[in-house]
Amino acid sequence: MKDYLLKALAYNNSVRIYAVSCKDALNFIGKRFGYYPSALAAVGRTMACGIMIGSMLKLEETVTVRVDGDGPIGSIVIDANAHGEVRAFSSNPYCHFEYHDLKKLNVAMTVGTNGFIRVIKDLKLKEPFSGSTPIISGELGEDFAYYFAVSEQVPSVVSLGVLVNEENVAIEAGGFIIQLLPNTSDEVISDLENLVTTLPSMTNLLSDGITLEGITKLIDPYSRILETMDVNYQCRCSKDRFARGLLTIGPSELHEIVEEGNGAHLTCEFCREEYQFTNDEIENIYKQSITKE
Numbered sequence: 001m002k003d004y005l006l007k008a009l010a011y012n013n014s015v016r017i018y019a020v021s022c023k024d025a026l027n028f029i030g031k032r033f034g035y036y037p038s039a040l041a042a043v044g045r046t047m048a049c050g051i052m053i054g055s056m057l058k059l060e061e062t063v064t065v066r067v068d069g070d071g072p073i074g075s076i077v078i079d080a081n082a083h084g085e086v087r088a089f090s091s092n093p094y095c096h097f098e099y100h101d102l103k104k105l106n107v108a109m110t111v112g113t114n115g116f117i118r119v120i121k122d123l124k125l126k127e128p129f130s131g132s133t134p135i136i137s138g139e140l141g142e143d144f145a146y147y148f149a150v151s152e153q154v155p156s157v158v159s160l161g162v163l164v165n166e167e168n169v170a171i172e173a174g175g176f177i178i179q180l181l182p183n184t185s186d187e188v189i190s191d192l193e194n195l196v197t198t199l200p201s202m203t204n205l206l207s208d209g210i211t212l213e214g215i216t217k218l219i220d221p222y223s224r225i226l227e228t229m230d231v232n233y234q235c236r237c238s239k240d241r242f243a244r245g246l247l248t249i250g251p252s253e254l255h256e257i258v259e260e261g262n263g264a265h266l267t268c269e270f271c272r273e274e275y276q277f278t279n280d281e282i283e284n285i286y287k288q289s290i291t292k293e
């Protein structure tokens with residue numbers, strides 16, 4: 001099954017459901033960077049949530065979701081948009097922890113339990129919208145639910161899951177978000193509270209082979225799917241963008257690179273695409289940087 005996302009309405013249009021599967025997008029970076037299992041799970045959970053937050057945006061708006069915990073994975077960064085396009089980065093793909101008694105990936109240990117979740121939305125206004133809340137569990141689902149409740153004042157249930165096989169490949173990855181729309185009746189709120197105590201986690205739903213449509217039916221048999229969209233790993237890096245990036249490091253640094261005479265070899269942190277700049281090209285960028293000053 002190809003990666004996709006769906007949006008649905010439930011409980012008489014008073015609850016919104018987002019659900020996503022993103023195994024292929026996750027494996028794209030998993031293979032390119034050689035991710036270890038629990039690091040892959042941590043990025044995959046953040047990616048699933050990032051894609052769903054992206055799908056809440058309009059047209060040309062974009063979002064960056066950052067998880068900056070004190071665990072060995074360092075920072076996790078997800079860029080997403082309203083069209084199901086996503087890219088992901090982490091500082092250290094090469095860490096792995098399990099809960100020994102449970103044989104389960106230990107995402108909290110990978111991410112850390114101290115730090116912050118940041119959501120930066122470019123809504124094409126003067127200033128980007130930025131919200132931040134502390135990490136409370138490190139397992140990420142709960143942390144994002146806390147973010148929605150506190151930073152966006154939207155009560156939400158967030159469940160994220162990634163299953164990784166012996167070859168360090170994700171066999172399933174995804175998540176769902178249930179959000180209360182304004183003016184939800186107390187009756188619906190109490191129904192949902194009951195549901196949440198019995199609803200299996202995303203990890204369990206995925207391992208039982210339940211589809212996204214099946215998940216929405218579990219949440220509410222009368223739920224109505226509004227929209228589905230494809231999800232794709234999309235990095236918009238280019239040599240031109242890297243050239244503009246080089247320009248920002250300033251004339252003295254650029255001059256040093258020119259003096260060394262080896263050009264520059266740059267690798268995209270999001271997709272591992274490599275860009276080679278000759279010494280002449282660096283010199284041109286250096287000249288531009290002086291005229292800019």
Ligand code: ZN
Pocket residue numbers: 235236237268269270271272273
């Ligand atoms: Zn790239």
